[in-house]
Amino acid sequence: MALNLLTFSISFFIFFVVKPFPIVESRTIEFSEHSFTKTLRNLRGIKKGQRMRGMIELKSYLNKFGYLNNYSHTNHFDQNVEVALKEYQVFHHLRATGHMDAETLRKMSLPRCGVPDVVTPHDNLKGLTILANYSFFRGSPRWEESKRALTYRFVSSTNVLRMDLVRFAVNNAFQSWSRVSDFTFTEIFNPNPNVAIGFHRRNHGDGHPFDGPGRVLAHTFAPQDGRLHLDADESWISGPGSEIDLETVALHEIGHLLGLGHSSVRDSIMYPSYEGVRRHLSQDDKDGIATLYGYQNIT
Numbered sequence: 001m002a003l004n005l006l007t008f009s010i011s012f013f014i015f016f017v018v019k020p021f022p023i024v025e026s027r028t029i030e031f032s033e034h035s036f037t038k039t040l041r042n043l044r045g046i047k048k049g050q051r052m053r054g055m056i057e058l059k060s061y062l063n064k065f066g067y068l069n070n071y072s073h074t075n076h077f078d079q080n081v082e083v084a085l086k087e088y089q090v091f092h093h094l095r096a097t098g099h100m101d102a103e104t105l106r107k108m109s110l111p112r113c114g115v116p117d118v119v120t121p122h123d124n125l126k127g128l129t130i131l132a133n134y135s136f137f138r139g140s141p142r143w144e145e146s147k148r149a150l151t152y153r154f155v156s157s158t159n160v161l162r163m164d165l166v167r168f169a170v171n172n173a174f175q176s177w178s179r180v181s182d183f184t185f186t187e188i189f190n191p192n193p194n195v196a197i198g199f200h201r202r203n204h205g206d207g208h209p210f211d212g213p214g215r216v217l218a219h220t221f222a223p224q225d226g227r228l229h230l231d232a233d234e235s236w237i238s239g240p241g242s243e244i245d246l247e248t249v250a251l252h253e254i255g256h257l258l259g260l261g262h263s264s265v266r267d268s269i270m271y272p273s274y275e276g277v278r279r280h281l282s283q284d285d286k287d288g289i290a291t292l293y294g295y296q297n298i299t
């Protein structure tokens with residue numbers, strides 16, 4: 001997968017966002033008026049050969065999520081951008097038009113995980129990479145066999161939600177993965193957990209700063225790093241019905257924590273966009289974890 005991100009020490013980022021509702025009022029407005037969304041709206045209809053303000057932001061977006069390697073810092077929509085955009089469209093099951101149509105614009109406006117989607121390195125214009133299902137990080141890193149009883153600890157640089165709500169949501173997400181794997185997850189309070197989960201804002205010291213409200217919600221490092229970071233500037237909630245559901249995002253990020261990359265299967269929890277509350281694993285997720293760890297007969 002475009003996992004430049006995951007191997008943190010190399011260049012991996014996985015972002016997941018979360019934010020709870022006690023703090024929400026003014027942020028909701030900020031979210032809907034997010035400047036990237038405005039930039040995208042400006043780019044509606046643009047295609048190869050044209051120039052438009054905001055193209056640099058679009059290129060940066062495609063680069064961040066693994067679709068565009070090298071790009072010129074100009075507002076020119078060139079051939080490389082067209083190929084990258086088509087790959088983005090294919091991954092997300094949109095029509096591969098290669099230009100900024102309404103559907104593509106809508107999809108890019110959704111909040112999403114910070115981990116890149118694309119697994120294969122892009123060689124110039126080599127054609128479209130189509131991923132039918134689950135994927136792994138480059139090199140398929142996973143937890144070694146002696147590490148199946150993982151410990152975790154909450155380590156945040158800022159607090160955004162009541163800890164009992166955070167614990168409840170994250171524990172539920174861990175249990176969902178436990179049921180389809182041989183992993184167990186136990187919260188501990190000593191300084192050396194296998195997994196450190198926390199809320200952080202903007203630049204938080206790992207080289208992958210969060211982007212404020214909207215867009216990137218969270219990121220997680222590939223095994224066996226154990227860092228799972230939630231963007232403190234999101235409107236997090238712990239129940240269905242409003243902004244970003246913590247359990248949904250935790251479920252997705254824990255998939256990364258265990259070694260799964262993004263899936264293009266739309267009902268998979270490992271699909272990169274956040275499109276509402278989803279608190280169960282799909283067959284594609286179960287197949288992914290079973291394949292990575294060599295389980296038989298996981299249903």
Ligand SMILES: [Zn+2]
Nearest residue numbers: 113114115272
């Ligand atoms: Zn992700």
Ligand SMILES: [Zn+2]
Nearest residue numbers: 206208219229
């Ligand atoms: Zn981080």
